[in-house]
Amino acid sequence: MDENAPPGPDLRIEVVKRAPMIAALREGAMDRRALEQRLEISKSTAHRNTNFLDEQGLIERSDGEYNLTAFGKAVAEVVATFEADMQTTVRLAPLFDVISGIQPQCPIEAFFDATVTTSNNGDPFGPLARFVSLVQETETLRMFDSYAVAPTYMDEIHGRVLDGLTTKVIERPDIALDIMENYPRKCVELCASEFLTMRLHEALPFGLVIFDSRIGVGIRDPVSGAPRAFVDTDTPEGRAWAETLFESYWNEATRLERFNPKALREAIESDA
Template structure:
């Protein structure tokens, strides 16, 4: 007969409930008063928690201080890993929303060390600022749905493109129209530079940026359309995914031969 090696359900529940105490005891043994102070709990709560953990073989009292047993230390390591993983998952919440159901499937684990810049961190222009800082460090730029990353990107990359920044962009037709309408002179200059190539695609899932060293995903707020978050990483697996995704959309996109209203109309309505 195979012995069931799964931990009892009540133990799992207890470990989750007592995680804060397990966490502080992982750092060092503490007496009851220290536990009360560190955890900001009452004497009765400290007693109840330590008693419960001791009954399950996770904690023992030695010379007036509570310390983790060997089993308790192993459990504490698991709890710490779980908490770190949960923090990563919550940081990447905007990315989960953006890539759901996408093919090729996004390698979420490759973004575990990503830099996540959100608009709700006290700076509504945080995602744009992060993108701009990365553009200053690259010699090539590929991106699609730029307004999910940087609604004013023409202003931000105009000078770099004129200086030779090789740039490929895929835009939704309405975005390209908005850019041409609002930045006519810069569009003429960019077109003349021959360093910017643009194509059009009706359906782009989010903003994607591929730089020399990093790749990034820009997520828009579904209600306002403004940038909500920018998630960037230098992970090779994430880069391989981003490049495959970009090339797929690039091959399906409509070529915009010139960056001006006439070329845009011809691309949207061939033969017009």
């Protein structure tokens, strides 16, 4: 290998292809047989890969074992970082789907360590369960588009609100009407409690929840409308973004003076 020649695109591609072997050697020296067993590859594949890495100056053989060279260790660090970043990007895929074009712009780095709960792992109620667990730990709650977070949230927070959970909610008019029609008694109780304040907004981009210590984004399936994922974080950057976004929609929303169908119709008509 010409040490003075910069790595070309072919080397970068080939290094990514051999990332598992590089990662294994990053943990320590191994002979070819150990590599075959560790990576579950054939003798010929192990031979071909070790020869390539040796030719590129990434590994060297000593006493029958392969070690990363100084150059190889540097490349291994880059590969490890790339794989970690790729895993994070894939994990946050549901979030990327909904934040495009949102102002203020979402600081995606604030979600790198987020908890991502999806409905794709055999548990269709996973996002709802995550939301409920966080509701139980908070003393204040602000949210919009509850249907994207927890379609049955009235059942989940009713008791908490009556016990003093200060709650501000922005709903789409159709969702607010659905709640009132399906939970008329609870709506009367919540209205009487004075702990729940609701406003109406026609265009909510996704579900947003602000708890005492975390903020979360709820994402609906575009076809079924059911909750698809819930992504929550406790970073200051994430909270600052969520609070600014919530206040923006709250200020635009129509005030609902009373939590009942008549008040809802009056609010919609006044906003027309």
